[in-house]
Amino acid sequence: MDTSGRDQTFSEQASDQSTSGPEAGKKKNEAWEWIKALLIAVAIVFVVRTFLFQPFEVKGPSMEPNFYEAERLIVNKIVYRIGEPKYGDVVVFHANSREDYIKRVIGLPGDTVKVELDQVFVNGKQIDEAYLKEALDNAAAEGRPYNLTSFPESTVPEGKLFVLGDHRPVSKDSRDPSLGFVDESTIVGRADIIFWPLSKIHLVK
Structure with a gap:
């Protein structure tokens, strides 16, 4: 019985799983870092405008x-x-x-x-x-x-x-x-x- 085709399929699926896991985690971490940076920037702007300095025309x-x-x-x-x-x-x-x-x-x-x-x-x-x-x-x-x-x-x-x-x-x-x-x-x-x-x-x- 020829199982070479099935073995190849299982091998490809395993390969996909091994690469998609770490990559997905990395992308989530990057997205979270961007969100944190944005929140910090917004907080800084809020503090500066509210308590420190403000533009005026x-x-x-x-x-x-x-x-x-x-x-x-x-x-x-x-x-x-x-x-x-x-x-x-x-x-x-x-x-x-x-x-x-x-x-x-x-x-x-x-x-x-x-x-x-x-x-x-x-x-x-x-x-x-x-x-x-x-x-x-x-x-x-x-x-x-x-x-x-x-x-x-x-x-x-x-x-x-x-x-x-x-x-x-x-x-x-x-x-x-x-x-x-x-x-x-x-x-x-x-x-x-x-x-x-x-x-x-x-x-x-």
């Missing part, structure tokens, strides 16, 4: 000439978890349930603040706003005030900040009763880096 002209429409920033979210806002910090905060604003910190809790056209006073002293020098010089050369909206002397409440946009003529900021003093609990973080467009990458001053 500038909308509108309220911070010109230092920040322009469509520029993208890195917002440092951890800095105010370990410290407090400082004079001159550029902060992003929740203006309402739909919008985040970007403004500059002028007054801290307990300060008295006053705005008279182009002059800003904190605790009775006019502050030096070097970041507005170009805009102020241009306005002076044209014989016009840079800012037309004043703000009466007021005390910044505890837990609040007095913020202004760099482009004072058009900025909706703490001078506007609809916004007023900004609650510190609404602050997302401090703008630290402009990263887009690439030609403008630099640290925020």
Whole structure:
């Protein structure tokens, strides 16, 4: 009785089983490694965006000439978890349930603040706003005030900040009763880096 054909079939089946087992296991291990890597990457992104840093896109002209429409920033979210806002910090905060604003910190809790056209006073002293020098010089050369909206002397409440946009003529900021003093609990973080467009990458001053 000729069994060579059956022997050959059994041999091929055994060969298939011996190769498919390890190969299948290897592919499963590779797939699991990819899944783990993806989960770790997602977790890292979540932690970074939630607790450390967040991108922010500038909308509108309220911070010109230092920040322009469509520029993208890195917002440092951890800095105010370990410290407090400082004079001159550029902060992003929740203006309402739909919008985040970007403004500059002028007054801290307990300060008295006053705005008279182009002059800003904190605790009775006019502050030096070097970041507005170009805009102020241009306005002076044209014989016009840079800012037309004043703000009466007021005390910044505890837990609040007095913020202004760099482009004072058009900025909706703490001078506007609809916004007023900004609650510190609404602050997302401090703008630290402009990263887009690439030609403008630099640290925020």
